[in-house]
Amino acid sequence: MIVLNEGLVVLARSLIAFFSLLIFARVIGKQQISELTFFDYVLGITIGSIAASLSVDLSSRAWPHWIGLLTWTATVLILQLITLKSRLATNYLLGEPSVVIMDGQIMEEALRRIRYTASDILEQLRDKGIFDLKQVAFGVIETNGKLSVLLKPEFLPVTPQDMNLPTQPNGLGTELIYDGVIIEENLQKSKVDRKWLRKELNKNNIKHISDVFLAYLDGAGNLYLDLYKDQARRENNAGK
Structure with a gap:
């Protein structure tokens, strides 16, 4: 009972x-x-x-x-x-993504900071079907511990090289504005300044930086703008 x-x-x-x-x-x-x-x-x-x-x-x-x-x-x-x-x-609290591969080279100092080994990186590359480190333009360890990979242009699945087209070097994108606040450090990394940023915002009829939830500059120089009002989202070429 x-x-x-x-x-x-x-x-x-x-x-x-x-x-x-x-x-x-x-x-x-x-x-x-x-x-x-x-x-x-x-x-x-x-x-x-x-x-x-x-x-x-x-x-x-x-x-x-x-x-x-x-x-x-x-x-x-x-x-x-x-x-x-x-x-x-x-x-x-969550950490930041870490660049561990750049232009086919492993960044040893970055590995030491996040306590990864080269074997860990190579294993994750193989899991993505990449067996040649030289094919990798950038490798980034995300905050969840997974490796994100950007291949060099000539090794993309359908490559400009296969079509005999000229290629341009790829780069990593970066946030210029987050939650209405300009990230000065990323402006310097992207080799742009506040004057250039305000000019791009004016092109899109954005008067106040506080109206911008996210401004993201990709590796090709395209500026992506996401306002607090979703219908105002727009994308344009930065034309640096």
Whole structure:
């Protein structure tokens, strides 16, 4: 009889834990279940562990576990809001992408900073079907630990070389404005200045930088503008 009662309690608490997790996961959003960063991974394990204890730990009451779930979920929501508003907080909590391959050469110093080995990089390249390091123009380790690769123009699946067309060197794009704030460091890296940026904004009838959610300059010199009003999104060639 005692075993039956305990079984019913576990069943009830498991259902509570399951639906609590379901609700909290919907509140947190899809970011937690997409490509996980290390930060997301730790949070997921912790919340899952609390839910498991809520299900089967009959030596304690259920409500402290439920409060723990609520606390962790609320913390995740607060941190998400902070990272949406602060680039510095995003870099601190989630990290930044690291360029580990440039023009077919592995950047040893970058590997040491993120504690990767050359074998790790080569393994991820092979996983992408790339067996020749010299084919890679840029390789970037993203915040989720995965390697993103930009091949040299002549090694793209349908290459200008195959069509006897001239090629131009590719480059990495960069954010010039994020959340209405100009990123001075990226302006310098892109070899442009505020005057040039304001001129491009004026071409698109944008009077205030605070109206721009994202301004992104790609490697070909194209400026992508995303305003807070989605219908105002537009793309133009920067013509540097």
